[in-house]
Amino acid sequence: MSSRDSILAAVLKNQPPISALPDISMFKVPESDLRGKYIDMFNEIGGFAYAVESMDDIKSRIKAGFDTEKRVISTLPALSDIAEFCSSSVDPHSFEDVELAIIEGRLAVAENGAVWLTEEVMGQRIIPYISQHLAVIVRESDIVSTMHDAYARIASEDYGFGGFIGGPSKTADIEQALVLGAHGPLSMTVYIIK
Amino acid sequence: MKSTLDHAALAEEFNKDEERVDWHDGALWWIRQKRDRSAHRTPQWEELRETASAIKANVISNLHDYLIQFESNLKKNGVNVYWAADADEHNQIVYNILKAKNINQMVKSKSMLTEECHLNEYLAERGIDVINSDLGEYIQQIDNEPPSHIVLPCIHKRKEEIGELFHEHLGTEKGLSDPTLLTRVARKHLRNVFLTRRAALTGVNFAVAETGEYVVCTNEGNADMGAHLSEVQIASMGLEKLVPERKHLGVFLRLLARSAIGQPITIYSSHFRKPRPGQEMHLILVDKGRSALMARPDFRESLKCIKCGGCMNTCPVYRKSGGLSYHNTISGPIGAILAPNLDMKQHADLPFASTLCGSCSNVCPVKIPIHDQLYKWRQEIVKQGYSASRKTFSMKAMALTLSSPEMYKAAGKTGRWILNHAPFAINNKLNPWYKQRDMPDSPKQSFGEWYAKNGPKRVDN
Amino acid sequence: MKIGLFIPCYVNQLYPSAAIATLELLQKLGMDVSYPAKQTCCGQPMANSGYEHLTQSCNDLFVENFSGFDYIVAPSASCVLHVKDHLHGNDEAAAKEIRTRIYELVEFLTDVLKIENLDAHFPHKVGIHQSCHGLRGLHLAQMSELVAPDFSKPRKLLNMVKGLEITDLDRVDECCGFGGLFCIAEEAVSVKMGKDRVADHSKHGAEYITSPDLSCLMHMEGILQRNKSNVKIIHIAEILNSSSKSL
Structure with missing residues (x-):
């Protein structure tokens, strides 16, 4: 018998009588001022979140806040004057020197500050992880209250890769001292646009 | 880790440096407090725990069908699926995948399962070099020590000791111990590792039967750096990591990081479903005692564990004895109930490394009755004959005395019977009670003797 | 009855x-x-x-x-x-x-008995040791790990005692490390846990440590006496019954 078959046979033999799957629809959190809650939470976990008026507003904030002399990439055509458009077909290793990546978030979660990204908006899977700094643009109407609401939105989505990202990469492995910028971005900024 | 000393002896060693014990205890208690604050800020926290526990109960009760559903979806998604009965088979599968691509270097993110399988050693013997990319695990690897905590692998180390390791292995300046500077050095060094490894292995936090995707949670971003730059991506997962549907991830992702370190969610919760173009994706389903654990009704609930480490942070014994004292990859209360299932003889001491205070069960996000299982493992270990015969002898003597009022009374008269039994003996340094504690005063008469003279008359005010 | x-x-x-x-x-x-x-x-x-x-x-x-x-x-x-x-x-x-x-x-x-008052007098600063079995087993008080309303049965009774002042703790319901045979089998950890509990009470000015469990108190008493501490242990029954002796 293959390991597959013997493992499955043992599992079938040993599993207890069926225990019902619980309903999870009762987890509701009041949905007032999601933008304010999101911004407070994201700032608390070490990120920077701003409510912005327009793409031009974002551009001027980026020029003021980042070293745009270095390599800046984006998947958003509207930012083509400040960022290189990132190709989905090149070797992912070639993004090693990216200073700033600006991408669009699919949704943002107020209870924990995380944004949901799929590979379509990332350009390439590696981009939000390898760049030194990460900026994500999210529409205000795409802020949801909890993770339950987030999964309700993405329940049947057909992605190859997707991820929640909830701030700059961090570690506290050395004496519990918080250090931002472990292996991923040193900073993360979220722009919330109407 | 191979040690011939038991938890008590290793813990005594750890306690020789009291200042370190205080620091270790304080660091973990601080995390417990962060966990508490985070739980209190989350509406319906206790209902969330209850729900998570019920979802996991459903998974265990229907695991066979979920596994088949998961496997079929993985295949549809273009992922290669393997099944491993034990550590050897798991390690061999990984080796064969790498060998087929002529790869001799791999980067690995945190995976307690591969630690338990001793994958790194297995591959090293066959000429394949593995680097652990989680900072804590990397530090433990260069120090040739197993992780002492499943979430905080080097929580027992001082920054000066880490600085010394970096000086030796990464050529940093002697005496450098600033956590930020050390982290920057590791970032630079490991970035080069990520960029040059063709294969990356990750663990799995959750896997979804309905969609065939699996979720890997990190704060550092190391799993993603490895996976998205690799041409061969391997994931090793225990059978119990499944959840039925994608929406159930919401329950677990709300609980995991809050329970672990008091953070609202891990920075990265990555959902891997299909390989990217030109990449191979492999997933190994590992049994390694899990199906056998399902056959133990008293203990199968431990399969609900989501490896948050919360029970370690709250456990006063863990905090004051250090993770390495548990001589097992998974330490602390959860390790003490998982380990005997795999090797009861080798881990016979672990269920006794607890006061049964019960704090572990209260923080557990999936409500495993950990302290009840510790109690039950004690019974099982004794029944299977893995306790010292001297202990059995004294327990039998105690049981005999306590089941006979006459013997008990006679024993009490001759110098307080209790003082001559565990935990008490005579006042000398060989008596573990007396080493650092005074004996209770022996009163002139027992309550029973007093009552015989003064009771049962009513006491008037 | x-x-x-x-x-x-x-x-x-x-x-x-x-x-x-x-x-x-x-x-x-x-x-x-x-x-x-x-x-x-x-x-x-x-x-x-x-x-x-x-x-x-x-x-x-x-x-x-x-x-x-x-x-x-x-x-x-x-x-x-x-x-x-x-x-x-x-x-x-x-x-x-x-x-x-x-x-x-x-x-x-x-x-x-649902008693609401007691004729007891104990003019001292007292720290409450929540025994783990009393707390997490019998639910004599709310457990610090849970998100649930606060209550404490021992505290409710001690609040009825005249002159008594309850002292604080940094860790309100940490185990003392007695643990039955644990106190012998794991002597080093047991003593360290006990020392830390006792220190928490001393730091907050307790003259007495009280509890519904004497096993915990016996362990802490051993440590207090060895270290020549002035802090004493007393079972909660003796405080609640103190009027007959003190008055």
Whole structure:
């Protein structure tokens, strides 16, 4: 018998009588001022979140806040004057020197500050992880209250890769001292646009 | 880790440096407090725990069908699926995948399962070099020590000791111990590792039967750096990591990081479903005692564990004895109930490394009755004959005395019977009670003797 | 009400004053208390060491001694919890009856007698040690790990005692490290846990540490005395019964 078959046979033999799957629809959190809650939470976990008026507003904030002399990439055509458009077909290793990546978030979660990204908006899977700094643009109407609401939105989505990202990469492995910028971005900024 | 000393002896060693014990205890208690604050800020926290526990109960009760559903979806998604009965088979599968691509270097993110399988050693013997990319695990690897905590692998180390390791292995300046500077050095060094490894292995936090995707949670971003730059991506997962549907991830992702370190969610919760173009994706389903654990009704609930480490942070014994004292990859209360299932003889001491205070069960996000299982493992270990015969002898003597009022009374008269039994003996340094504690005063008469003279008359005010 | 007084083995032999205080307090509250003379122990020392299978005759003796009472009351949370969770006998119906009728002293006063005031006087600063079995087993107070409304039965009773001031703690319900045979088998960790508990009480100015469990107190007393501390231990029954001595 293959390991597959013997493992499955043992599992079938040993599993207890069926225990019902619980309903999870009762987890509701009041949905007032999601933008304010999101911004407070994201700032608390070490990120920077701003409510912005327009793409031009974002551009001027980026020029003021980042070293745009270095390599800046984006998947958003509207930012083509400040960022290189990132190709989905090149070797992912070639993004090693990216200073700033600006991408669009699919949704943002107020209870924990995380944004949901799929590979379509990332350009390439590696981009939000390898760049030194990460900026994500999210529409205000795409802020949801909890993770339950987030999964309700993405329940049947057909992605190859997707991820929640909830701030700059961090570690506290050395004496519990918080250090931002472990292996991923040193900073993360979220722009919330109407 | 191979040690011939038991938890008590290793813990005594750890306690020789009291200042370190205080620091270790304080660091973990601080995390417990962060966990508490985070739980209190989350509406319906206790209902969330209850729900998570019920979802996991459903998974265990229907695991066979979920596994088949998961496997079929993985295949549809273009992922290669393997099944491993034990550590050897798991390690061999990984080796064969790498060998087929002529790869001799791999980067690995945190995976307690591969630690338990001793994958790194297995591959090293066959000429394949593995680097652990989680900072804590990397530090433990260069120090040739197993992780002492499943979430905080080097929580027992001082920054000066880490600085010394970096000086030796990464050529940093002697005496450098600033956590930020050390982290920057590791970032630079490991970035080069990520960029040059063709294969990356990750663990799995959750896997979804309905969609065939699996979720890997990190704060550092190391799993993603490895996976998205690799041409061969391997994931090793225990059978119990499944959840039925994608929406159930919401329950677990709300609980995991809050329970672990008091953070609202891990920075990265990555959902891997299909390989990217030109990449191979492999997933190994590992049994390694899990199906056998399902056959133990008293203990199968431990399969609900989501490896948050919360029970370690709250456990006063863990905090004051250090993770390495548990001589097992998974330490602390959860390790003490998982380990005997795999090797009861080798881990016979672990269920006794607890006061049964019960704090572990209260923080557990999936409500495993950990302290009840510790109690039950004690019974099982004794029944299977893995306790010292001297202990059995004294327990039998105690049981005999306590089941006979006459013997008990006679024993009490001759110098307080209790003082001559565990935990008490005579006042000398060989008596573990007396080493650092005074004996209770022996009163002139027992309550029973007093009552015989003064009771049962009513006491008037 | 007919009360069977259960005095655990170590309380009987080492802390008779706590047992006497329990008896007197219950009598003051109008209870008809008797002490079955043939009682020994609940069997916990064996069971917690993995030898529950050796406790059968001890259990049968317990059932024999304590059948027929309205309530069984004991000044020890740990032993009461053990009986509630693990007492089984040849006469299982009688054992089950006992499991539902046994109470630790504090919960008997607050939940059964529902007392609202006490004629007690204890003019001292007192720190409360929540024994783990009392706290997480019998739910004598809210557990710090849970997100749930706060309450404390021992605190409620101590608040009725005139002159008594309850002192704070940094860690409100941390284990003291006694743990039955743990205190011997894991001597180093046990003592360290005890030292840290005692230090928390001392730091907040407690003159006495009190608890519904003497086993914890015995362990901490050993540490206090070895370190020549002025802090003393006292079972909660002795404080609640203190009027007869102090007034």
